[in-house]
Amino acid sequence: MLTFIQQLLNGLTIGSFYAFVALGYSLIYAILKLINFAHGDLFGLGAYVGYTVFVYAFGVIGGALGLWGLLAVGFAAAALATAGAGLVIERVAYRPIYPIGRLPAVVSALGMAIFLSNLIMAVWGPRYLAYQESFIPTGFWQIGEFRIRILQVLILVSALVLLGILYFVVEKTTFGAAIRAAALDRETAALMGIDFLKVIRFAFAMGPALGAIAGVFVGMYYRQINFTMGWVYGLKAFTATIMGGIGNIPGAMVGGILLGLLEAMTAGYISAAWKDVFVFAALMLMLIFRPTGLLGEKVAEKV
Amino acid sequence: MRLLGKRPTWLYKQPVRWAFLAATIALLLSFPFWASRYWIDVGFYVGLYALLGLGLNVILGEVGLFNLGHAAFWALGAYTTAILNVRLGIPTLALLPLSALVAGGCAWLISSPIIHLRGDYLCIVTIALGEIVRLVLINNPAGLTGGPNGVIGIARPVFLGHVIRTPLDFYFLVWAMVALCAFALRQLQRSRIGRAWNYIREDEIAAEAMGVDVRSLKLLAFVLGAALAGLAGNIFAAKMRMVSPDSFTFMESCLMFCIVLLGGMGSIPGTILGAALVVLFPEIFRPVAQYRLLFFGLALAATMYFRPGGLWPRRRAVEFTAGRAARP
Numbered sequence: 016m017l018t019f020i021q022q023l024l025n026g027l028t029i030g031s032f033y034a035f036v037a038l039g040y041s042l043i044y045a046i047l048k049l050i051n052f053a054h055g056d057l058f059g060l061g062a063y064v065g066y067t068v069f070v071y072a073f074g075v076i077g078g079a080l081g082l083w084g085l086l087a088v089g090f091a092a093a094a095l096a097t098a099g100a101g102l103v104i105e106r107v108a109y110r111p112i113y114p115i116g117r118l119p120a121v122v123s124a125l126g127m128a129i130f131l132s133n134l135i136m137a138v139w140g141p142r143y144l145a146y147q148e149s150f151i152p153t154g155f156w157q158i159g160e161f162r163i164r165i166l167q168v169l170i171l172v173s174a175l176v177l178l179g180i181l182y183f184v185v186e187k188t189t190f191g192a193a194i195r196a197a198a199l200d201r202e203t204a205a206l207m208g209i210d211f212l213k214v215i216r217f218a219f220a221m222g223p224a225l226g227a228i229a230g231v232f233v234g235m236y237y238r239q240i241n242f243t244m245g246w247v248y249g250l251k252a253f254t255a256t257i258m259g260g261i262g263n264i265p266g267a268m269v270g271g272i273l274l275g276l277l278e279a280m281t282a283g284y285i286s287a288a289w290k291d292v293f294v295f296a297a298l299m300l301m302l303i304f305r306p307t308g309l310l311g312e313k314v315a316e317k318v
Numbered sequence: 319m320r321l322l323g324k325r326p327t328w329l330y331k332q333p334v335r336w337a338f339l340a341a342t343i344a345l346l347l348s349f350p351f352w353a354s355r356y357w358i359d360v361g362f363y364v365g366l367y368a369l370l371g372l373g374l375n376v377i378l379g380e381v382g383l384f385n386l387g388h389a390a391f392w393a394l395g396a397y398t399t400a401i402l403n404v405r406l407g408i409p410t411l412a413l414l415p416l417s418a419l420v421a422g423g424c425a426w427l428i429s430s431p432i433i434h435l436r437g438d439y440l441c442i443v444t445i446a447l448g449e450i451v452r453l454v455l456i457n458n459p460a461g462l463t464g465g466p467n468g469v470i471g472i473a474r475p476v477f478l479g480h481v482i483r484t485p486l487d488f489y490f491l492v493w494a495m496v497a498l499c500a501f502a503l504r505q506l507q508r509s510r511i512g513r514a515w516n517y518i519r520e521d522e523i524a525a526e527a528m529g530v531d532v533r534s535l536k537l538l539a540f541v542l543g544a545a546l547a548g549l550a551g552n553i554f555a556a557k558m559r560m561v562s563p564d565s566f567t568f569m570e571s572c573l574m575f576c577i578v579l580l581g582g583m584g585s586i587p588g589t590i591l592g593a594a595l596v597v598l599f600p601e602i603f604r605p606v607a608q609y610r611l612l613f614f615g616l617a618l619a620a621t622m623y624f625r626p627g628g629l630w631p632r633r634r635a636v637e638f639t640a641g642r643a644a645r646p
Contacts, residue, residue, distance in 0.1 A: 050438060108619045112626070117437075119622035121384075122579045125572050126622070130615025137609055246568065250445065257442050292453045295446040302443050303431045 017160055022283035023276070028167045028236065030275020031174035035229030036252030037259065037267040038178065039222025045198040045262030046218050047113060052124040053104055054226060055249015056131035057097050059242060061227020062234045063139050065093035069150040085150055093231050094224040100131075101223030102216060110215075128245070136242040143241045146234040170232050177225060178268050185264055190217075198262060254298045260308025269309060346493055350486050358485040360601055362557065365492035366550055367593035371577035372499050372586065373546030378575065379584035380512065381539040382519035383433075384441035387448030388574045391421040391544035393455060393566035395551020400469035400561045401462055410556045411475040411482075414549060421548025422541045429540045433533060448571050455563040468562030475556045488557050495553065499546060500586050507586070515539055516584065580621055582628025591630050 036058050043051045068089040080088070108127050113120045154165040185191040196204040197214045205211050233248065234240045251274065259270025277297060281290040301308070350358045370392060377385045395417035402408045402416070432443045458465035475482045475491070482491055506512050514535050517525040526532045555561050573596055581592030599617070603610035621629070 044438075048438075050441070111623050112619070115622070115626040118579060118583070119626040121441075122576055123619040123622045125576065126615040126618025128615070129572075129611055129618070133609070133612040133615065137612060250449065250568065253442065254446065257439070261438075288457050289453075292450055292457070295450045295453075298446045299432070299443055299450075302435060302439055306435055306439055 018283050021161055022279040024163065024167060025283075026276035026279030027272060028170050028275070029278060030255075030272035031170050032229045032233055032236075032248065032271075033252045033255040033274050034174055034178060034268045034271025035225050035232075036248055037255040037271045038181065038264065039226045040253055040256045041259075041262055041264065041267040042218045042222045044256070046194065046214060047109075047120075048117065049109065049113065049120050050124065050253070051109075051222070052121070052249070053108075053127035053131055054222060055247075055252065056128050056135070056245035057101055057104075057223040058226035058230045058248055058252075059135055059240070059245030060100055060131060060230070061093040061097040061223070062230030062240045062244065063135055063144075063242075064096045064227065065089045065231035066144055066146060066234060066240060067139075068092045069146070073150060082150065082152065086152070089150070090228055090231055093227040097227035097230075098220040098224040101219040104131075105215060105219040128249075132242050132245055135245075139242065141242060143239045146238045146240065148238075151235045151238070166232075166235055170236065173228070173232075174268075177228070178264070181221065181225070182264050194218075251294070254294060257298060258301055258308055263308070266308055273309075350489050355485050358489050360597065362485060362489045362492055364594045364597045365489065365496050366554060366557075367574070367577060367597050368496045368590045369492065369499060369550040369553070370547055370574050371581065371589040371593045372496070372503060373543040373550065374574045375543075375578050375581075375584065375586070375589045376503065376515075376539050376546070377543035378578050379582075379589070380507070380515040380519065381536055382437075382583070383536060383540065384437050385444045385540075385543070386441050386568075386571050386575055387444035387446070387451075388543070388547055389566040389568070389570040390444075390448040390451035391425055391547035392551045392554070392570070393451055393561075393563070394421040394424050394544075395548030396555040396561045396565070397455065397463060397469070397551070398548070399552045399555040400472050403472050403555075404469055407473075409476060410473050410552070411477060414552045417552035418545040418548040421551065422545030425544030426537065426541045429537060433536050433540065445568065445571070448566075448568055452563050452566055452568075455566070463563075466563060468560055468564075470560040472555050472559045472561070474559075482556070488553070492553055492557075495549060496590070499549075500590070504586055507584070511535065511538070519584075576618055580618070580629055582631035585628060585630050585632035588628050588630030588632065592628070595629075 036054065039054045039057070040051060043049060043054070069085065072088060073085065104127050108123050109120060112123045152165045152169065155162045156165070183191075185194055193204070193209045194214050194217065196207065197209055197211055201211060229248075230240075230244075233244070252271065255270040255274040256267050257270070258273060259266030259268065274294060278290050278294055281293045285293070346361075349361055353361070370388065373391070374385060374388045377383050377388075398417045398420040399410060399413045402413055403410050408416075428447060432440060435443060455463045455468075456466050463469065477491075480487075482488060514525065514530045517528070517530055518532055518535060522532060554565070558565075577592035577596050578589055579592075580595060581588030581590070599614055600610045603613060606613075625631075
């Protein structure tokens with residue numbers, strides 16, 4: 016029982032990371048039908064920007080605003096910087112290419128992914144960097160035999176709140192309706208006076224910003240970051256996106272959480288070394304039997 | 319195309335093409351006799367990636383199936399060679415066809431249930447497949463794959479009593495394979511199967527309506543491409559004398575994908591050119607080693623902007639209409 020609850024908590028935490036990152040993939044795929052391979056590395060960039068702010072601003076902001084103030088500044092900086100990077104990448108590497116075709120856009124996205132991870136390596140070096148304890152909330156609550164870390168609660172709550180806000184924006188507001196319309200049929204949406212560029216910009220700012228927040232959380236949770244982390248989490252989060260049904264916001268959340276739970280449970284009960292094999296095998300089975308995902312998009316192949 | 323404008327027609331004249339081919343072969347044959355050992359090795363890798371690229375070109379270039387897990391089949395070929403050679407002592411070169419068979423067979427087993435998936439989904443399944451194969455190799459099932467350390471001590475291949483040992487030997491081995499495969503694939507390209515493949519790529523539904531057996535032809539392409547990767551795996555294992563999971567990462571699959579798209583989908587000389595670029599790029603930029611992949615990423619995006627059809631696109635119209643009329 017103890018293992019179960021502990022793994023449940025771990026699974027939910029990891030699942031929140033995946034959900035955060037999966038959202039960016041899903042949002043961009045919904046609008047452009049482009050798998051943004053660079054998204055995972057934008058998430059990595061977020062973790063590094065957060066780290067830099069924490070390390071260099073620790074003395075200044077940490078003294079004036081305390082730990083929580085420092086965290087707020089760090090998260091804001093990471094989200095803003097990464098959103099900016101997302102917008103630049105969209106402008107420079109995708110916008111000139113997606114009128115040409117989808118395959119060149121995929122290659123361009125791969126190129127950007129390689130570029131970004133190597134940029135991170137060139138700036139911050141190839142070695143692991145450690146998130147120091149002084150800027151991580153280390154408290155925990157002891158309930159009976161097991162403990163809940165404040166950080167885990169923080170991660171879960173922010174996942175719920177932020178993804179809830181995004182869900183509200185996309186499903187309930189006028190701008191959200193514009194996004195959904197653009198995702199459904201770009202040309203008709205443009206004829207109805209929807210500014211397609213604005214929708215794209217929203218997706219390329221919002222997705223990476225959420226990814227960056229997840230990046231900082233991952234740094235805090237595992238206490239270390241590396242320039243290759245973007246690939247790893249990107250791939251997993253993409254799996255989560257597919258599981259939930261690509262192009263679907265609640266789907267990305269459900270897929271992320273489910274993937275996290277699956278991973279934690281296989282690690283806890285079967286074997287930690289085989290957990291990724293189970294994750295990817297589940298993905299393949301899912302695609303064979305229910306290719307549109309759990310809450311899948313409903314699209315027939317257009318003739 | 320946009321950069322260079324319209325290409326002059328004399329480039330397509332038959333004698334010019336033959337002269338160009340002869341010059342390329344002469345360059346490839348003479349290269350190891352004036353280059354240093356190091357560059358011969360680089361030449362070997364160009365050949366190896368050309369072989370991998372040719373395999374992926376069948377899947378991605380001819381039929382348009384997104385495959386981002388091609389390294390998995392390469393790994394299967396390499397590990398088949400390594401395990402059977404080290405455990406049972408079967409000569410490495412004799413395992414060449416077997417490695418291709420194993421990789422092709424696995425591809426058939428795995429791709430049968432997923433081949434109907436549309437573009438992006440197939441892409442994801444192949445990514446997952448690549449990761450599964452790599453993770454299984456790391457996890458060392460039944461002590462066969464040696465875990466993260468891999469399998470070491472693969473015997474040198476022996477060809478008609480001659481031990482293939484030096485970079486020069488391997489250079490000729492791999493390029494002989496490339497020449498053989500390129501020729502065979504070119505013949506296939508111009509056959510009924512090749513045309514059906516291209517038809518599926520251009521419009522799957524129309525092809526099916528015209529009576530093309532889409533499913534079988536897609537499977538055939540997948541199996542054939544994987545088998546070529548298996549061949550490359552055998553040569554790679556023989557050259558390195560060891561195999562480890564580190565060699566078969568997702569990054570490698572991405573590089574192969576880029577080779578095909580850089581060269582031009584469905585273009586055999588294009589694929590070889592793409593392999594040369596992908597291998598030579600980091601070598602040429604070795605002085606700025608830390609930043610070379612950075613530039614590589616940028617170069618990929620830039621190439622797709624300036625030449626979205628690849629650097630050496632295939633001329634379909636000439637081949638199928640004018641070419642046919644010229645040769646009754």
